[in-house]
Amino acid sequence: MDDVLFGRVREILSQKLNIPAEEIAPTSSFDEMELDSLAIVEFSLALEAEFGVPVSDSELLADPTMPGVVELLQHRGATV
Template sequence: MFEDVRGVVAEIVQRPPETITTDSTFAELELDSLAIAEFTVVAEKRLGVVVDIDAVSGVGTVGELVDLMSGAAAGAAR
């Protein structure tokens, strides 16, 4: 899941994926509310994972975002 999330984030913030780690913060990546909204749309389309924008807004690092996405994917699979 990390590689998928990192790819989407990298596309949105226009940075090489290899520069994004699980410890990268939203502030460091300049992920603002508009970028977070874009992430939720792209993640649903590309990864098939639906996450609440408020939940995404509540995390602060890419690692936390991966955990959130993994949990959402697992919940959808049930």
């Protein structure tokens, strides 16, 4: 997993969804972070705004983990 990209995704979760950064591990799942459907939609919009690549909530739910998010962003060509 790209550590720099993970770090930026963790910052987004922390800033936009008020999840303490220290509670977001590289292996965290959405369930462990207690992300509900509204939070996942907000997260997808924040990722799109930050990285300029399309990210839907259904794509995030296909692999609802931090590694899944980072892999999706890498596949879309997102860079920090």
